[in-house]
Amino acid sequence: MTISASDKVAEKVYYFDNNATTRIAPEVVEAMLPFLQEFWGNPSSAYRFGAAVHGHVEGAREKVAALINADPKEVIFTSCGTESNNSAIHSALYMNPGKKHVITTKVEHSANINFGEYLQKRGYDVTYLPVESDGLLDVHLLEKSIRPDTAIVSVMYANNETGVLFPIEEIAALCRSRGVLFHTDAVQMPGKVKLDVKALGVDFLSLSAHKLHAPKGIGMLYVKRRTKYQPYVIGGHQEKGRRGGTESVPNIIAFGRAAELALSTLHDENTRVRAMRDRLENFILTQIPNTVRNGNREHRLPNPANIAFDFVEAEAILLLLDQLGICASSGSACTTGSLDPSHVLMAMGLPPMRARGSVRFSLGIYNTEEEVDYLCLHLPKIIQKLRDISPLNPEHPDNDQYDIEAAREKHESDLAEALAEESTAATA
Ligand code: PLP
Secondary structure, rough: OOOOOHHHOOOOOEEEEEOOOOOOOHHHHHHHHHHHHHHOOOOOOOOHHHHHHHHHHHHHHHHHHHHHHOHHHEEEEEHHHHHHHHOOOOOOOHHHHOOOOEEOOOOHHHHHHHHHHHHHHHOOEEEOOOOOOOOOOOOOEEEEEEOOOEEEEEEOOOOOOOOOEEOOHHHHHHHHHHHOOEEEEOOOOOOOOOOHHHHHHOOOEEEEEEOOOOOOOEEEEEEEOOOOOOOOOOOOEEEEEEOOOOOOOHOOOOHHHHHHHHHHHHHHHHHHHHHHHHHHHHHHHOOOOOEEEEOOOOOOOOOOEEEEEEEOOOOHHHHHHHHOOEEOOOOOOOHHHOOOOOHHHOOOOOOOOHOOOOEEOOOOOOOOOOHHHHHHHHHHOOOOOOOHHHHOOOOOOOOOHHHHHHHHHHHHHHHHHHHHHHHHHHOO
16 A cells, blocks of 8 residues: 555644654664564574574563563563553453452543443443542542452553553552552553562553554563463463464564663653643643643653643644644544543543543654744644634623524534544545
8 A cells, every 4th residue: 555645644744642652763663674574484483584583572572671670571562552451450350260340540541441341241340440630549549449359450650641640659569468469551651751660569561662662563561470360362372372473573673672762762751851841831821821731730741731722622623733734632542533521531520611622732752842833833823713713712702692502512513523524534
């Protein structure tokens, strides 16, 4: 398949959606190319052409293990973060057949929320812990939710929408003291916060390579030594019998190289990227009226800014930004297309209209000050333009004549129609 002119949306992409996925680093492409072109043997084969590849897979495993201070034997390559999360919870339930209870939170990625709903349909009991209005988690509530039949607690390290961090070390210690397995979804962490599974004391930890400048379709699950583990994908003896399926060698090599790079970009993320995020956020909050930050200001990742723009719909903002080559998002990429407000922002108690007007800008190491300037130049005008025509805006000139509720409903159905037309056009 070739890339057509219509696929090429803009001359330059201003990419502010690094929590959805990241650009593949040139160093990563370089590392994986020989494994696409020359060394394409199967690492499980007995002959040297295949077996030679095996050594490189193990080299990549060492690099990924080093990223989280694990032993390479504790790293299982999977296809993605979703599979890693599902596998950890599945294993805990399988290995503890008498325990039917899982604890997670209301703000997890759909990889957990929807897996929890699937488990509920199969007779398991799942507690979804609430969060506070700034997105933080009350650990005492978690403590009170642990029951004798709790098999596993699964709590994300950083929220993908707000960047809010949860106290993983504290939760891991609590679970240990209560004899309950603990899994954390650390998909948003690498390159931003130093990861050390030993210091954290977790039993399971998930990563996904496409969040750290490697390709999509490769993830990993850390399983602490001596933790009983039941594979989720059952097949061949790959991954020492813990995950069937021929290894995706080029992706594994890419993950290894990206893991090395992530260790070296920690400083940049926490200084330059953080400063750009703060500049963007301060600009929006001070220069665009009726805007609010979503999520705790202190306990969060250095790269995302999640902002509510009152009286406008996020989908409309995103469509106009897209016209200018600017990529941002509302909610997580996996829920885009649904007109429901973000489940994360709703769990934080935002009024639905405010949640619907919230946009996430997530920065990364390839962003520049000039790109932030470009966004700051256009965003206020876009918001103003949308507010001028928004029936939700109390300052709308015709507002007295408006039946706000009817107008809102019409606005929503127009928007749904426009989106449906767009997606039909995109798939045509
Ligand atoms: N967990 C979190 C926090 C995420 O942000 C994502 C991806 O957006 C996932 C899990 C799922 O990862 P993957 O896309 O590799 O399945």
